[in-house]
Amino acid sequence: MGTGKSKGTMFGNFDLGNALRLVGNTIPGSGPVNQNKMLDPTNQIILDSMIPGFTIIRQLFMNYFRLDITSIVTKIIFAAVVIHGSGAIWEAIKQFMFKYCFSSVSIPVSDRLNREVLLWMSTHVVEKGSRHLAAQSSKSDGECSSGSYRFSSLSRLRRYNPADFDERTPAVKYLPTLGTQWFWHRGRPFMFTKTNSSVYGADRANGAGEITLSCLGRNPEPLKRFLQDCKEFDKKGKEFLITVHTRGDYSQLWSEPILKPSRALNTVDMDDDVKKSLIDDLSDYLHPSSRQAYGRRGVPYRRGYLFYGPPGTGKTSMCLALAGHFKLELYTLSGYGVKDDELSKMFAALPPKCMILLEDIDSAGITRERMGETPSTTTTATTTTTSSKKRDAAARSGITLSGLLNAFDGTTSQEGRVLVMTSNTPETLDRALVRPGRIDRQVYFGPVSRRSAEAIFLRMFSSDSDVDKGKDGSAAAVQHPKWRSEPGVGEEELGALAVRFAELVPEGRVSPAELQGFLLDHKRPVEAVEMVQAWVREVLGAGEGSVEWARQKEEAKKSVMSATTPKVMESEGLGEVRIQKEEKGVTGWRLKGVLHRVKMDAADGRSRNQGIMAVSLDIKNGNRR
Numbered sequence: 001m002g003t004g005k006s007k008g009t010m011f012g013n014f015d016l017g018n019a020l021r022l023v024g025n026t027i028p029g030s031g032p033v034n035q036n037k038m039l040d041p042t043n044q045i046i047l048d049s050m051i052p053g054f055t056i057i058r059q060l061f062m063n064y065f066r067l068d069i070t071s072i073v074t075k076i077i078f079a080a081v082v083i084h085g086s087g088a089i090w091e092a093i094k095q096f097m098f099k100y101c102f103s104s105v106s107i108p109v110s111d112r113l114n115r116e117v118l119l120w121m122s123t124h125v126v127e128k129g130s131r132h133l134a135a136q137s138s139k140s141d142g143e144c145s146s147g148s149y150r151f152s153s154l155s156r157l158r159r160y161n162p163a164d165f166d167e168r169t170p171a172v173k174y175l176p177t178l179g180t181q182w183f184w185h186r187g188r189p190f191m192f193t194k195t196n197s198s199v200y201g202a203d204r205a206n207g208a209g210e211i212t213l214s215c216l217g218r219n220p221e222p223l224k225r226f227l228q229d230c231k232e233f234d235k236k237g238k239e240f241l242i243t244v245h246t247r248g249d250y251s252q253l254w255s256e257p258i259l260k261p262s263r264a265l266n267t268v269d270m271d272d273d274v275k276k277s278l279i280d281d282l283s284d285y286l287h288p289s290s291r292q293a294y295g296r297r298g299v300p301y302r303r304g305y306l307f308y309g310p311p312g313t314g315k316t317s318m319c320l321a322l323a324g325h326f327k328l329e330l331y332t333l334s335g336y337g338v339k340d341d342e343l344s345k346m347f348a349a350l351p352p353k354c355m356i357l358l359e360d361i362d363s364a365g366i367t368r369e370r371m372g373e374t375p376s377t378t379t380t381a382t383t384t385t386t387s388s389k390k391r392d393a394a395a396r397s398g399i400t401l402s403g404l405l406n407a408f409d410g411t412t413s414q415e416g417r418v419l420v421m422t423s424n425t426p427e428t429l430d431r432a433l434v435r436p437g438r439i440d441r442q443v444y445f446g447p448v449s450r451r452s453a454e455a456i457f458l459r460m461f462s463s464d465s466d467v468d469k470g471k472d473g474s475a476a477a478v479q480h481p482k483w484r485s486e487p488g489v490g491e492e493e494l495g496a497l498a499v500r501f502a503e504l505v506p507e508g509r510v511s512p513a514e515l516q517g518f519l520l521d522h523k524r525p526v527e528a529v530e531m532v533q534a535w536v537r538e539v540l541g542a543g544e545g546s547v548e549w550a551r552q553k554e555e556a557k558k559s560v561m562s563a564t565t566p567k568v569m570e571s572e573g574l575g576e577v578r579i580q581k582e583e584k585g586v587t588g589w590r591l592k593g594v595l596h597r598v599k600m601d602a603a604d605g606r607s608r609n610q611g612i613m614a615v616s617l618d619i620k621n622g623n624r625r
């Protein structure tokens with residue numbers, strides 16, 4: 001290098017000494033152009049080897065333009081050598097400096113820190129005036145995909161922007177592009193480098209890359225501080241969002257995180273005491289000292305809840321609200337299509353502290369049959385049909401009871417998680433699934449009471465600023481044009497309307513989801529009060545799946561239980577009525593099922609359900625929707 005002998009192939013034979021002599025010989029003014037001047041044979045050979053036919057070209061220029069191009073060509077070659085050589089020297093200096101004068105840290109593309117650094121860079125560097133950017137379209141709900149991640153961090157830090165919600169022209173987000181960028185952080189220069197040479201597949205297609213951060217000095221502390229700041233920044237942005245993972249596809253067990261606006265606990269209506277006790281129980285469990293306390297007492301550090309009740313009563317909403325309140329990442333699974341071994345791997349892959357939601361666990365088709373543990377029930381045609389139906393569901397879902405229990409309690413299963421199962425028909429769940437230790441609390445979510453009807457009404461018609469204040473204490477971002485645009489309806493008037501509305505909604509007969517649906521169709525409070533009676537009449541004749549249907553079903557079951565108990569000798573161990581068939585009759589629906597007795601198995605101490613009697617019950621005026 002120092003001799004000027006270049007590394008490049010083009011300059012492989014170049015002799016700098018000769019070249020310098022040539023330059024000297026041909027410096028303008030060093031003498032008149034002599035047409036017949038011959039080139040030094042060595043130089044001639046060098047130039048000819050570098051530019052084939054140079055001597056002929058030179059001669060032509062001499063003859064036609066009386067110009068000796070040797071000087072120009074030699075200078076160009078000399079400049080190229082200098083540029084090339086200085087590039088290599090600069091590279092060597094850089095490498096030396098980097099090795100001995102800089103600290104650096106690299107962050108793989110799969111690590112969440114990668115996303116957190118990108119977010120910080122986007123907001124503090126890229127959006128503040130980078131000239132080289134990577135652009136991405138955000139999704140309508142404010143999500144933006146970055147590498148294998150999805151995040152709405154940029155939009156969530158801004159005020160409401162209608163463009164963020166326009167499906168046709170999603171807003172554009174800017175991220176650091178591949179390559180190197182310098183920036184200042186806490187008074188120090190930092191170098192950010194993003195490369196994708198070791199990134200493949202979807203990540204590469206999405207523009208994700210490994211990040212290397214460097215800063216001047218041999219002490220890596222400033223880098224650590226910077227990474228901590230990135231984490232804090234990300235956390236702050238997520239304050240009003242929750243991270244949700246669903247089942248992953250292809251090689252991933254869980255999907256990449258999806259950010260959703262978190263739901264405030266006060267927007268989920270339920271009995272105040274039940275809600276308070278649930279929150280207290282969870283805060284107790286999540287207390288930093290709990291893990292140790294559980295460990296010292298030899299109790300596995302896990303907590304399980306069963307949220308049960310008719311459809312649309314807030315089970316899922318409560319789960320989202322709790323995850324947001326306690327800043328837990330939420331992993332949701334609806335059960336179908338997962339095999340036992342995959343489920344066990346999914347549980348093993350959960351982070352140490354998170355919430356896992358198994359939705360509608362009763363419809364996941366989990367049976368003992370696949371384990372060859374057919375419960376002894378009275379053999380009726382309906383039982384056979386139900387068993388085969390369940391077997392079909394189980395075959396579809398691939399989960400067995402033992403597989404599920406193994407995932408919950410297995411050695412690979414993470415401690416520290418909060419498990420929530422939701423169910424519309426908890427009585428159909430195997431007792432082993434909901435025994436204490438797996439499910440520590442069962443929480444009932446019921447239809448609307450008078451108090452909750454009033455609360456839902458007020459929440460729907462309060463000004464947006466009030467709703468927002470309830471959630472995060474911030475001022476309103478937007479006021480919806482239609483909601484509560486009735487003149488003359490002030491706070492006092494609204495309160496009175498809410499009381500009137502609640503009186504017209506019969507207690508325990510409609511679900512919060514049904515009531516919410518009605519109020520979404522009637523966005524003015526006076527109109528809602530006027531229309532609610534007609535709507536209630538319509539809903540109470542509603543069919544399967546409604547709260548009214550569930551209520552009548554429960555009542556019918558209870559009456560069968562109380563009527564049959566004396567006949568069934570030992571009432572001790574009497575379980576519940578399990579519906580197996582629903583037939584349309586003249587006056588409504590006839591449900592056929594089996595009355596169960598629960599027996600403890602002396603051998604393994606597990607409870608066994610034994611069908612002891614076929615029963616039928618009627619639901620009057622029930623009609624399917």
Ligand SMILES: Nc1ncnc2c1ncn2[C@@H]1O[C@H](COP(=O)(O)OP(=O)(O)OP(=O)(O)O)[C@@H](O)[C@H]1O
Pocket residue numbers: 267268269270309310311312313314315316317318422423424445511512513514516
């Ligand atoms: N108790 C409640 N308080 C406030 N909103 C509710 C409540 N119950 C239901 N909702 C509203 O109804 C809709 C459905 O609620 P959600 O999905 O939580 O019900 P669910 O009980 O989980 O239903 P399913 O059993 O069918 O899964 C949501 O939009 C939610 O806002």
